[in-house]
Amino acid sequence: MIYLDNGATSFPKPKVMLECMYKCMAEYCGNPGRSGHYMSMKTGEEVYKTRKNLAKLFNISNPANIIFSINTTGALNQGIQGLLKEGDHVITTSMEHNSVLRPLKMLESKGVEHTIIKCDRTGSINLRDIKASIKENTCLIVCTHASNVTGTIMPIREIGELAHRNNILFMVDGAQSGGCIPINVVEMNIDLLALPGHKGLLGPMGTGFLYVRDGIELEPLLLGGTGTASKDRTQPKEMPEGYESGTVNAPGIIGLGCSVEMLLNTGIRAIQEHEESLTRVLDDGLRNMRNVIVYGVEDCKEKVGVVTLNINGKSCEQVADELSEKYGIAGRAGFHCAGLAHKTIGTWETGALRLSVGPFNTKAQIKTAIEAVYKITRSV
Numbered sequence: 001m002i003y004l005d006n007g008a009t010s011f012p013k014p015k016v017m018l019e020c021m022y023k024c025m026a027e028y029c030g031n032p033g034r035s036g037h038y039m040s041m042k043t044g045e046e047v048y049k050t051r052k053n054l055a056k057l058f059n060i061s062n063p064a065n066i067i068f069s070i071n072t073t074g075a076l077n078q079g080i081q082g083l084l085k086e087g088d089h090v091i092t093t094s095m096e097h098n099s100v101l102r103p104l105k106m107l108e109s110k111g112v113e114h115t116i117i118k119c120d121r122t123g124s125i126n127l128r129d130i131k132a133s134i135k136e137n138t139c140l141i142v143c144t145h146a147s148n149v150t151g152t153i154m155p156i157r158e159i160g161e162l163a164h165r166n167n168i169l170f171m172v173d174g175a176q177s178g179g180c181i182p183i184n185v186v187e188m189n190i191d192l193l194a195l196p197g198h199k200g201l202l203g204p205m206g207t208g209f210l211y212v213r214d215g216i217e218l219e220p221l222l223l224g225g226t227g228t229a230s231k232d233r234t235q236p237k238e239m240p241e242g243y244e245s246g247t248v249n250a251p252g253i254i255g256l257g258c259s260v261e262m263l264l265n266t267g268i269r270a271i272q273e274h275e276e277s278l279t280r281v282l283d284d285g286l287r288n289m290r291n292v293i294v295y296g297v298e299d300c301k302e303k304v305g306v307v308t309l310n311i312n313g314k315s316c317e318q319v320a321d322e323l324s325e326k327y328g329i330a331g332r333a334g335f336h337c338a339g340l341a342h343k344t345i346g347t348w349e350t351g352a353l354r355l356s357v358g359p360f361n362t363k364a365q366i367k368t369a370i371e372a373v374y375k376i377t378r379s380v
């Protein structure tokens with residue numbers, strides 16, 4: 001199969017990661033941070049190695065500020081629900097995933113208000129609109145780094161600057177950007193960063209993390225065993241264990257660490273260049289095709305490896321099925337857990353087909369995908 005659904009999860013995974021996970025589970029996997037024997041200690045050390053690799057990749061000075069989660073959604077919920085309280089105001093955008101919009105909607109009933117800034121039809125945001133929405137009680141701006149519907153990259157550094165000038169915390173959803181384009185939490189003014197392990201970082205499903213800058217007060221979402229202060233009935237607040245109650249996904253986290261090490265060696269810039277060149281071929285090929293509508297920005301420097309389209313006369317689901325069944329090409333049709341983003345770009349009624357590239361795709365695969373879409377347009 002030609003896999004063009006890397007926006008959902010990356011495939012294939014690096015062989016080194018599979019070997020690393022197998023070794024962990026077959027040879028030493030004890031419960032990290034719980035016991036003093038070799039297996040528990042070794043697993044703890046390997047989990048810590050993943051924290052260190054992640055810290056290096058995102059310029060995080062203290063690896064202990066990385067809280068592991070089961071996915072981006074877990075990380076975003078910990079950040080959003082852990083920070084906000086009655087009377088707070090949050091600013092977000094119309095290009096967000098439901099893993100941001102649904103927690104914010106739920107928090108309305110707890111007295112937390114939010115403003116959603118409407119982006120334009122390409123998914124781009126105007127900084128002036130954010131500025132105009134800042135209120136006395138605004139304490140957080142939460143924004144996706146790159147849209148999962150159009151790939152559009154948001155001006156993160158500038159939004160962070162604006163937030164900090166107004167004493168507002170800045171949280172970034174890096175689900176579509178982590179591992180694909182550079183992220184530097186210091187240079188980009190990011191206070192909290194939520195990332196999946198299973199997309200651009202090429203780790204397994206069931207992994208993700210939240211980075212929290214020093215000095216930020218956060219209520220833990222999950223309370224329970226931390227392997228520390230066991231006689232105390234109250235939840236310890238030490239990072240990271242106070243926020244990682246229960247047994248962590250050690251084999252997954254250790255596998256993620258191996259993938260991240262590979263990314264550190266390859267360099268994110270090299271991956272960015274590769275994905276950008278494939279995206280350009282795909283975008284150009286489809287944008288110029290009769291009866292095809294491609295959404296989002298035209299300049300591929302301003303987006304990650306996502307190309308979203310519709311074919312006149314066919315539903316996006318029909319096109320996705322045909323691509324899969326006739327041509328062996330995997331894409332994703334529908335609303336991508338981001339209904340508001342579809343409303344923003346004008347596909348509220350129809351949804352759209354998303355083709356998303358990854359580091360292991362080749363130019364030949366992209367050309368095959370373009371030809372397949374062309375053949376489908378001819379059969380309308």
Ligand SMILES: Cc1ncc(COP(=O)(O)O)c(C=O)c1O
Nearest residue numbers: 071072073097099148173175196
């Ligand atoms: C922008 C964005 N945010 C959040 C998520 C949720 O990620 P996860 O499935 O890792 O929870 C996704 C998933 O596609 C996404 O694209």
